[in-house]
Amino acid sequence: MINISVEQRAISIPDSLTPVALSKRTKFREQVLEEIDKQISINRYKKIFSITINEFTLRRIIEKYSEQAVYRPIDDMRYYFQYAKRAFIEPGYPPLFYPAVVDRKRAANISAVSAIGEGVSGLVLQKIYGCRKLVRPYRDGVDIVMTNGKETYLVEAKGSASHKEDDLLNKLDNEYLVEMVRETLSSAGIDKRRLKGFLIGVYLNNELNYNSYITEINII
Numbered sequence: 001m002i003n004i005s006v007e008q009r010a011i012s013i014p015d016s017l018t019p020v021a022l023s024k025r026t027k028f029r030e031q032v033l034e035e036i037d038k039q040i041s042i043n044r045y046k047k048i049f050s051i052t053i054n055e056f057t058l059r060r061i062i063e064k065y066s067e068q069a070v071y072r073p074i075d076d077m078r079y080y081f082q083y084a085k086r087a088f089i090e091p092g093y094p095p096l097f098y099p100a101v102v103d104r105k106r107a108a109n110i111s112a113v114s115a116i117g118e119g120v121s122g123l124v125l126q127k128i129y130g131c132r133k134l135v136r137p138y139r140d141g142v143d144i145v146m147t148n149g150k151e152t153y154l155v156e157a158k159g160s161a162s163h164k165e166d167d168l169l170n171k172l173d174n175e176y177l178v179e180m181v182r183e184t185l186s187s188a189g190i191d192k193r194r195l196k197g198f199l200i201g202v203y204l205n206n207e208l209n210y211n212s213y214i215t216e217i218n219i220i
Contacts, residue, residue, distance in 0.1 A: 002058055002074075003209050004051040006124050010216040011039035013181055018219075021185035029178075036177055045213055051127060062119030065157075067138050073112035077161065078207040080108045108161040108204075116210070117159020117202040118143055124212050125155065125198065142183060142197075152191045153198055156180050161204040169213065172201045177215060184217045195219065 013035060020028035053061075055074055062073060070076065122144055125131055131148040144155040158176055160168040177199055184197030197217035204210055 001052050001208070002055055004053065004120060004124065004212055005047065005210070006049055006051065006128075006212045006214065007045040007047045008128070008214040008216065009040075009043045009045045010218060011036070011043050012218045012220045013039070013185065015185070015188065015219050018185045018188065021182040032181060033178060036181060040173055040177070048128070051124065053123070058119060058123070061123045062115050064119070064133065065122035065136065065144055066115040066118040067136060067143070068111045068115035068118070070109070070111045070115045073109075073115040074207075076109050076112040077116065077204060080112075080161070081207045113159040113161050113204065114157075115159075116204065117200075118157040120159075120202045120210060120212055121155055121157035121198075121200040122146070124200070124214065125153065128214075129153070142180075147193070151194045151196055153196050154180075154184055154187060155198045155200065156183070157200050157202065159202045159204070165203045165205075165211065168201050168203050172199060172213065172215070176201075180215075181217055184219060188219050 017032055017035060020031055023029065059072070059074060066073075122133065125146060129146075129148050131146040131151075131153060134145045134147050134152070136144055142154045143157045144153075146153040146155060156176065156179075158168070158172065160171075162168060180197050180199040184195065188195050196219075199215040199217070201213040202210055203213070
């Protein structure tokens with residue numbers, strides 16, 4: 001069984017910023033950044049629940065939501081975490097563990113991490129909002145478009161198995177969030193239903209425990 005801890009926050013962006021959302025001018029971009037900084041300073045992540053899911057069910061969810069062509073990404077990451085322990089695991093040999101002269105960083109399969117991140121993102125939104133997938137864009141726009149029948153959700157998913165969870169959290173706030181806010185603002189008029197944006201970061205602690213961070217973007 002795989003455990004997924006879910007933390008959530010919501011931010012509200014005024015629709016008056018829509019005309020400058022896609023501008024490349026520094027002055028306009030700074031207006032969006034200032035509003036985002038103000039929002040995240042007063043709206044912190046709060047843990048709302050945890051999900052325990054069977055590995056085989058999660059595999060099906062990943063196939064449903066991921067654009068990555070990865071064969072059994074959960075197994076791929078299990079091997080990575082075992083390898084990262086620097087333990088010699090072949091039978092018939094004594095344990096082998098020694099410090100390297102240089103602590104070289106081990107690299108996970110980026111496609112496998114992304115696939116799991118996208119699958120977990122779709123799963124947690126289903127659980128929280130009771131929504132379903134409308135479309136899975138391929139190399140265009142957001143990762144997933146979902147709906148609960150009354151609202152349309154634009155979903156951008158980011159996965160990470162880096163050595164520091166703070167690296168993912170910093171990127172969510174300082175790199176990815178501004179782009180997702182701009183995407184949400186610029187898309188608000190394309191559907192008669194109310195539209196929300198979601199930026200979701202999924203951090204893989206190990207093969208059995210993931211942390212999910214949801215930022216809900218509301219246009220007011």
